[in-house]
Amino acid sequence: MRMFSTKSLQFALTKRLTVMVGVFWIAGSLLADFTMYHEMQEVFDSSLVKSAYRYAPLMDDYLKHHGRDTATVVVESPEQGENKTGDRGEGDDEIGADYLMYQVRDVSGRLLLRSANAEEEPFSAPLLEGFYTDDHFRIYSAVVKDGARIIQIAEPLSHRREALIASVSAQFLPIIVLIPAVIIGIIFAVRQGLQPVRRVRDDIEARSEGNLAPIEQDDAPDEIHTMITAVNRLMEKLDAALRAERTFTAHSAHELRTPIAAALAQTQRLLLELPADHPGLKRAQQTEESLKRLSRLSEKLLQLARAEAGVGTSPTGKNQKLGTTLGLVIDDLERVSDGAGRIEWDGKNAAALNANIDVDAFAICLRNLIENALKHGDENQPVVIEIKGSNVIRVSNGGDVVDPRDMTELTARFKRAQTKARGAGLGLSIVETIMQNTGGKLTLSSPRPDHVDGFMAELWLHQS
Amino acid sequence: MRILLVEDEVMLAEAVRDHLLAAGEAVDHTESIGDAEIMIRGTNYDVLLLDLNLPDGRGIDLLRVLRRNGSAMPCIILTAQDQISDRIEGLNAGADDYLVKPFDLNELSARLSAVARRYSGNPNPFVALAGGVEVDLAGRVVLINGAQIDLTSREWALLDQMVRRPGQTLSKRQLEEALYEFGAEIESNTVEVYVSRLRRKLGRDVIKTVRGVGYRVGG
Numbered sequence: 227m228r229m230f231s232t233k234s235l236q237f238a239l240t241k242r243l244t245v246m247v248g249v250f251w252i253a254g255s256l257l258a259d260f261t262m263y264h265e266m267q268e269v270f271d272s273s274l275v276k277s278a279y280r281y282a283p284l285m286d287d288y289l290k291h292h293g294r295d296t297a298t299v300v301v302e303s304p305e306q307g308e309n310k311t312g313d314r315g316e317g318d319d320e321i322g323a324d325y326l327m328y329q330v331r332d333v334s335g336r337l338l339l340r341s342a343n344a345e346e347e348p349f350s351a352p353l354l355e356g357f358y359t360d361d362h363f364r365i366y367s368a369v370v371k372d373g374a375r376i377i378q379i380a381e382p383l384s385h386r387r388e389a390l391i392a393s394v395s396a397q398f399l400p401i402i403v404l405i406p407a408v409i410i411g412i413i414f415a416v417r418q419g420l421q422p423v424r425r426v427r428d429d430i431e432a433r434s435e436g437n438l439a440p441i442e443q444d445d446a447p448d449e450i451h452t453m454i455t456a457v458n459r460l461m462e463k464l465d466a467a468l469r470a471e472r473t474f475t476a477h478s479a480h481e482l483r484t485p486i487a488a489a490l491a492q493t494q495r496l497l498l499e500l501p502a503d504h505p506g507l508k509r510a511q512q513t514e515e516s517l518k519r520l521s522r523l524s525e526k527l528l529q530l531a532r533a534e535a536g537v538g539t540s541p542t543g544k545n546q547k548l549g550t551t552l553g554l555v556i557d558d559l560e561r562v563s564d565g566a567g568r569i570e571w572d573g574k575n576a577a578a579l580n581a582n583i584d585v586d587a588f589a590i591c592l593r594n595l596i597e598n599a600l601k602h603g604d605e606n607q608p609v610v611i612e613i614k615g616s617n618v619i620r621v622s623n624g625g626d627v628v629d630p631r632d633m634t635e636l637t638a639r640f641k642r643a644q645t646k647a648r649g650a651g652l653g654l655s656i657v658e659t660i661m662q663n664t665g666g667k668l669t670l671s672s673p674r675p676d677h678v679d680g681f682m683a684e685l686w687l688h689q690s
Numbered sequence: 691m692r693i694l695l696v697e698d699e700v701m702l703a704e705a706v707r708d709h710l711l712a713a714g715e716a717v718d719h720t721e722s723i724g725d726a727e728i729m730i731r732g733t734n735y736d737v738l739l740l741d742l743n744l745p746d747g748r749g750i751d752l753l754r755v756l757r758r759n760g761s762a763m764p765c766i767i768l769t770a771q772d773q774i775s776d777r778i779e780g781l782n783a784g785a786d787d788y789l790v791k792p793f794d795l796n797e798l799s800a801r802l803s804a805v806a807r808r809y810s811g812n813p814n815p816f817v818a819l820a821g822g823v824e825v826d827l828a829g830r831v832v833l834i835n836g837a838q839i840d841l842t843s844r845e846w847a848l849l850d851q852m853v854r855r856p857g858q859t860l861s862k863r864q865l866e867e868a869l870y871e872f873g874a875e876i877e878s879n880t881v882e883v884y885v886s887r888l889r890r891k892l893g894r895d896v897i898k899t900v901r902g903v904g905y906r907v908g909g
Contacts, residue, residue, distance in 0.1 A: 476771070480743060483770035484699050487792035491705030494795045498712065521792045525772065551774050561797075589774035 235423070239416045244409050251401065259394050266393070270364070270386055271357060277326055278368035278379045285330050285339055285377065286370075325385040331376045338375070349378050359383070422446050426454060432543075438465040471535040475528060482524045490517040526652040529590050530639075533656050538587045538663030545689050549576035551585045552619075555592045556611065564600040570608035578616045581687030587660045588687070591668075592619065594653035595683045599623035603681065617689050622682035628672035636670060657685070664688050691736040691806055691851065692716040692867045696726045696752070697768065698744050702791070706739070706768075709795045710802075713830070714843030714850065716868055723747045730756070734867060735763055736809075736851075737802055742769040742780070750783050757784035764805045768793070803828050810854035817853050819907055821893040825853050832892070839891055844869055848884045849907075852897065856908035859900045881905075 327344035331337055335353060337346065351358035351365040353376045358365045363380040370377060422445050429441050438461045443454040493514045500507050540546050553576065559565040581588070599609040603623025612620045628636070637658040639651065654668070661668045665688035674682035693710060697703040698721040707717045718733070720726050723746050730738075738756075742749040753765055766787045767780045777788045786805045789798060807815060807827060815828035822835040830846060832839045841849065851868040852860055865881045885897055885905060897905050 476773075479772060480770040483772070483791045484702065487770070488699055488701035488705065490792045491702050491709070491795055495705045495708050498709070517792070528772075550778065554774060554777060585778070586773040586775050 236413075236416050236420055239420075240409070240413050243412045243416065247408060247412070248405065255397060255401065259390075259397065262393060263390055266386070266390060270381060270389075271366070274326070274357075274364065274366035274379045274381060275368070277328070278366050278377045279370075281328060281379070282368065282370045282375075282377055286375070289330070289338060325381055326379060327381075328377060328379045331378065333374055333376070344380070349380055351378055351380075423450055426450060430457075438462075438468070468536060472532070472537065475531045475535060478531070479528050482528070483521075486517060486521050486524065490514065490521065493517060526656065529594070529656045530652055530659070532587070532590070533659040533663065536663055538584055538660045539665075540582045540584055540690075543582070543690070545580045545582050546585070547577075548579045548581060548583070548585065548588055548687075551589050552576055552579060552592065552613075555589050555596070559593065559596050559600070565596070565609075568600060568605075568608055569596065569611065571611040575613035575616075579613055579619070580689070581617045581664075581666070582690040583660075583664045583666065583687055587664065591657045591660050591685060592621075594657050595619075595621040595685065598653050598683070599681070604679075607680070617687040619685045619687070620682060621685075622674040622680060624677075624680045627679055628681055633670060633672060637668070654683075657683075661685070691802070691847070691854075692733065693718070693737045693739060693802070694726065694729060694733075694735040695719045695739045696723070696744065696749060697721065697739070697741040699741070706795070706798065709799070712843060713799060714845075714847035715802075716847065721745065723749065723752045726752060727755075730761075730763070734864070736868070737805060738763050738765040739798075739802075740765055740767050740785075742767060742771055742776070750780060753780075753783050753785060762809075764809050766798075766801055766805060768798075800828065806854055817856060817908075819853070819856075819892075820895045823892050823896050825849070827853065834892065841888075841891065845884055845888055845891070848881070849888055849892075852905060852907045855906075857906060859904045859906040861904040865905065 324341075324343060327341045328339075329337055329341075329344050329349055330339035331348065331353060333353070335348060337348060340346065349358075349363065349365050350360045351363075351367050353369075354367060355369045356367060358367065362384075363382055364386065365378055365380045368377045368379070369375075426441060426443070426446060440458040440461065441454050443451060443458070446454055493510055496510050497507070497514060500510060553573070556569055556571055560567075560569050596609060596611070599621050600623075602625060603609055604625040607624030609621065609623045612622075614620060637654045639655045654670070658668050660666075667686040669684045669686065670682070671684070672681040674680040693715050695703055695706055695710075695717055697706065697719065700721070703719050703721070707719050710717045718729060718735075720729060721744070723744050726738075726740075729735075738753075740749040740753060749767065749769075753767075756763065756765075764786045765784065766789060767785045768789050768791060769776065769780075770791045772790045780788050786808070787801050789801060803815065815826055817825045817827065819825065824833045825831075826833075827850065830850075832841060832846075832849070847868050848865055851865060862881050869880065869884070885899075889897055897907055899905055
């Protein structure tokens, strides 16, 4: 499964949507809380006013019966959490503390009556009709009996704060729990929404370099439809250009090889027909040698042109079996004089060999490595071909150790090792280019592993 | 052997033909598939040397038609198409071998001999005959008790034809086809003349006459 990348469109959309939903949610909640705060203030204030005027006749009556000179506790309020026994109504068995307190004063400010929870000290509110807020209380003063008596109902501000905090908490706690659920929902929705984009991405990612077939866009959203069309057009052009280049290379191969073949065959006939003492014999031999060299060079240049044209990956874009190709190349090279009896290969693991590489490109690589080993290796030691696993081929030979300073330059074009053997100096460069085209790797080592001499080339073929 | 060479590059075809003629093979040459089809219908060739890019089509299509019609004629493809996929296609179409241009003429001869040996059922190039005669088909050498005997191209062509099929009686017509290139004059007693010459060089017991049928070696 693909790792969750912080650079992905999905991550960006999820992040922005989550932040936006969060911000709007918080803003909405704050607005609601602000409104609720004002409504609560109104309700609490209304409660103070109503209490003042409802208590007024009761207090008046009480004062008539108990005299007017001393302040008296009227009713003991239950403590917070105290069980109210014998409650027959519905609701909580527990009731809270009595937050409201009152004082009744005469016009001179003298305290006539107070609730049990009120201080004896008068409230700080002036003896005028209306609300007053000090540091601790919200107070409403009701002037009754034509101004002769003032009832002051007070509520602790801490109670209001407590009520507000409880309300806000009750509103925010579920939100905190819901936020992860919302984020998961957003991720899921974004994933679903981006499914067509992901399909296009997977399609492009799954295909190899050689696969230039159009990307399917039937269910692609409008936003990327144009993009896919443009990419498909580009791939069509690229495919046409590569085809043209490959056709040109193939035709060039034919056009070059045929006249060289004719010239070489005619020269070889001339060599056979000339008498042994003919003065032109030496020139004919030189011509034959030059034609053979020209043939080898043209072959390498055509291989390089193919490699440069980007050949390499399997036309199907998938792994393919390479055992038959390996066998054909070895069989071919065993017939030439350099290779006769020198190639050591037991055919083990050949059937397992498979990789995402075009068989022609694979044959070019293998042929170059074996030819190099035959050409530059010790003639008295075999060229050993081994298959490791299902995608690694080793070609090793005996002979002198290559100078470490030369090793890095062996894959450069027209670079030859310090050897007497003739070569175009292109073989390893061609192999390296094809390996780069196909995502494979060529590694060279000298001396070969577990030996004190020789050279080993290792092809790590790319598997899809 | 009687060989059909289908090659449109005249310079190359001439060199190949001359080389094979010098080696005692009978070679017919054509530059097109159409002519090749007519010639194959009229003559029993021992080997077909086939170019792939021809003016009137692909050589591989001719080979496919031949194989579809049941022809077992050995075929070596001569082509400038050097890709392994071309080679696999050629071998899958029924070719016995595949030689990429430019090639060495001696390499061509070696491949021809190998293919012919494979078809004769005797892949061993060393054949021992009566009277201490030994024939190296690959090296084109004849020894009697270790001493090398010189043969002309046509003597060799006749002997080669019979040695490749030891114990099998070959008709005069079959031997004539091996001796002459297409269109050459054939005289009625030519085979007898060359058989007589071979008997003088190799001994009378090597080539046996099967009265009314033809000649054979071994068996």
